[in-house]
Amino acid sequence: xxxxxxxxxxxVNSRPPGNPKGSCGEKASQALxxxxxxxxxxxxxxxxxxxxxxxxxxxxxxxPVVAVQPDNVWYAxxxxxxxxxxxxxxxxxxxxxxxxxxxxxxxx
Amino acid sequence: xxxxxxxxxxxVNSRPPGNPKGSCGEKASQALxxxxxxxxxxxxxxxxxxxxxxxxxxxxxxxPVVAVQPDNVWYAxxxxxxxxxxxxxxxxxxxxxxxxxxxxxxxx
Numbered sequence: 001x002x003x004x005x006x007x008x009x010x011x012v013n014s015r016p017p018g019n020p021k022g023s024c025g026e027k028a029s030q031a032l033x034x035x036x037x038x039x040x041x042x043x044x045x046x047x048x049x050x051x052x053x054x055x056x057x058x059x060x061x062x063x064p065v066v067a068v069q070p071d072n073v074w075y076a077x078x079x080x081x082x083x084x085x086x087x088x089x090x091x092x093x094x095x096x097x098x099x100x101x102x103x104x105x106x107x108x
Numbered sequence: 109x110x111x112x113x114x115x116x117x118x119x120v121n122s123r124p125p126g127n128p129k130g131s132c133g134e135k136a137s138q139a140l141x142x143x144x145x146x147x148x149x150x151x152x153x154x155x156x157x158x159x160x161x162x163x164x165x166x167x168x169x170x171x172p173v174v175a176v177q178p179d180n181v182w183y184a185x186x187x188x189x190x191x192x193x194x195x196x197x198x199x200x201x202x203x204x205x206x207x208x209x210x211x212x213x214x215x216x
Contacts, residue, residue: 002214003180009117009162050215054117055161069177072111106110107158 004050006091008036009067011057021108023056024063032064032083039087049091058107065102074102112158114199116144117175119165129216131164132171140172140191147195157199166215173210182210 010033014025033053040046057065062076066086073096075086082100089095118141122133141161148154165173170184174194181204183194190208197203 002212003182004215007175007177007180009160012163050166052117052165053163055120055163057160058158067115069115070180072115072178074111104110107112 005048006050006071007069008049008051008091009054009057009069010036010051011055011063011065012053013056013060015060021060022063023060024065027064029064029078032066032078032080035080035083036087039084040091043087043092045087045091059102059105060108062102062105068096071096075100076102113156114158114179115177116157116159116199117162117165117177118144118159119163119171119173120161121164121168123168129168130171131168132173135172137172137186140174140186140188143188143191144195147192148199151195151200153195153199167210167213168216170210170213176204179204183208184210 010029011024012029012033013023015021015023036051040049040051057067059065064078066075066078068090085097089097118137119132120137120141121131123129123131144159148157165175167173172186174183174186176198193205197205
């Protein structure tokens with residue numbers, strides 16, 4: 001198959017309100033997914049970069065979590081502004097955004 | 109973060125019965141996810157390999173779809189027996205299973 005140059009995984013998993021784990025879904029990650037689809041289209045990257053929603057990516061306390069493959073780069077606490085930066089720096093130019101990288105904690 | 113050596117993405121997206129696109133979910137992909145979690149634990153690979161469920165991976169007609177990152181290897185029409193082979197060959201030994209690779213079609 002013609003593989004995507006990059007695949008962006010956006011966790012949209014939701015847990016009931018009050019669940020101690022929290023979730024990316026309750027931190028508006030669905031809106032990040034929608035925003036990213038728009039950004040990729042706008043910048044003509046949608047033929048090179050695939051974006052997919054996922055269930056739990058196992059870093060619930062650090063959400064919203066976004067992973068970029070095949071770079072195996074994981075981002076934590078992504079905001080809409082961060083996502084624009086990820087799109088510009090990483091997805092368009094191949095340079096991961098160091099300040100947004102997931103801290104050194106094991107997956108849950 | 110201590111990254112997974114490999115991340116396996118299992119599409120469990122469902123569409124209503126009769127939808128012309130079909131879906132991985134209606135082809136028992138949730139059972140593949142459960143099986144894979146069991147296989148990884150049984151073989152002591154669960155600390156190295158992360159498995160995640162996803163929404164649509166954009167190859168609906170070729171489901172169930174399983175992708176292995178960061179290898180950017182995509183499998184189509186995966187059965188429970190195929191999954192055992194992927195686990196043994198690819199996830200444990202790093203050798204993708206050629207006969208199961210997604211054919212050369214664009215993503216949807």
